Amino acid sequence: GENVEQHPSTLSVQEGDSAVIKCTYSDSASNYFPWYKQELGKRPQLIIDIRSNVGEKKDQRIAVTLNKTAKHFSLHITETQPEDSAVYFCAANNNNDMRFGAGTRLTVKP
Amino acid sequence: GAVVSQHPSRVICKSGTSVKIECRSLDFQATTMFWYRQFPKQSLMLMATSNEGSKATYEQGVEKDKFLINHASLTLSTLTVTSAHPEDSSFYICSASRQGRGEQYFGPGTRLTVT
Numbered sequence: 407g408e409n410v411e412q413h414p415s416t417l418s419v420q421e422g423d424s425a426v427i428k429c430t431y432s433d434s435a436s437n438y439f440p441w442y443k444q445e446l447g448k449r450p451q452l453i454i455d456i457r458s459n460v461g462e463k464k465d466q467r468i469a470v471t472l473n474k475t476a477k478h479f480s481l482h483i484t485e486t487q488p489e490d491s492a493v494y495f496c497a498a499n500n501n502n503d504m505r506f507g508a509g510t511r512l513t514v515k516p
Numbered sequence: 517g518a519v520v521s522q523h524p525s526r527v528i529c530k531s532g533t534s535v536k537i538e539c540r541s542l543d544f545q546a547t548t549m550f551w552y553r554q555f556p557k558q559s560l561m562l563m564a565t566s567n568e569g570s571k572a573t574y575e576q577g578v579e580k581d582k583f584l585i586n587h588a589s590l591t592l593s594t595l596t597v598t599s600a601h602p603e604d605s606s607f608y609i610c611s612a613s614r615q616g617r618g619e620q621y622f623g624p625g626t627r628l629t630v631t
Contacts, residue, residue: 438618449609449622450560457618495559499618502548506559 408433410498412507420515425486427510429496430478438499439472441481443492444509450495454481486514517543520612522623529600529630537595537626539610546612549593550620551585554607566593600630 409432419425431439437458442450456463456470456479463470467486472479483490491514496507519542529535539549548567552560564580566572566587574580584596593612597604607627611620 440619442622447607447625447627449624451622452619455619499620502565502613502618504550504618504620505562508559 408436408498408500408503408505410496410505410507412496412510414510415508416511416513418513418515419486421486421488423486425481425483425490425512425514427481427494427496427512428478429480429498429507430476431498431505432477433498433500434474434477436498436500438504439470439479440497440499440504441468441470442495442497442506444495445492453494483512486512488514488516490514518614518619518621519543520546520610520621520623522610522626524626525624526627527629529628531601531630532599534596534598535600535628537597537608537610537628539593539595539612539623541591541612541621544612544614545590546593547590547615548613549587550611550613551583551593551595552609552611554609554625556607560609563595597628600628602630604628605630 412429440455443453444450467484469482493509495509521540523538551563563578564572564574572585587593609625610623613620
């Protein structure tokens with residue numbers, strides 16, 4: 407089955423700096439890669455996603471890149487703000503079988 | 517669009533009792549619903565996948581007789597934790613997806629505490 411690894415587990419940045427979170431997956435058949443933001447006690451919120459036919463996608467301060475050959479994908483947040491502080495999960499999906507990474511706790515210091 | 521509700525948001529029950537959690541897709545038909553469990557500071561662990569009108573598929577290590585899942589309609593799935601024990605205390609989150617789409621839309625979660 408699919409195995410998703412996520413790094414780092416914790417990340418602390420200064421407000422305004424960039425943050426990068428990286429994930430690798432094992433199943434080459436996975437074709438959909440969403441990123442979720444989860445605040446304490448709340449539901450995961452989809453912030454951006456990418457499909458396997460695309461290498462990069464951007465939405466304002468958030469971007470995701472995908473390298474299918476290497477089976478890794480990354481989340482990039484630029485100009486970080488304190489409200490970006492949360493736990494971020496990557497996931498890899500193959501035909502409704504979605505597996506999550508272990509999560510990255512991002513702290514943005516004002 | 518793509519709103520998923522979950523009820524109750526919090527429940528406290530005594531050891532040995534059963535608890536039912538409902539998951540509803542409010543504005544779309546969910547061909548598939550998923551149930552996850554999340555322990556503090558951990559990731560979401562898939563418990564089972566259910567398709568409307570058919571039996572749920574449980575992940576390895578998840579007892580199907582303990583965690584009963586029913587997906588009776590395209591907008592409702594229920595999870596019943598039977599004979600709950602303190603170790604079942606966790607945050608249970610459902611999600612729903614449309615046919616042919618990979619996106620999953622999450623419910624707000626249910627915090628279960630078994631005393």
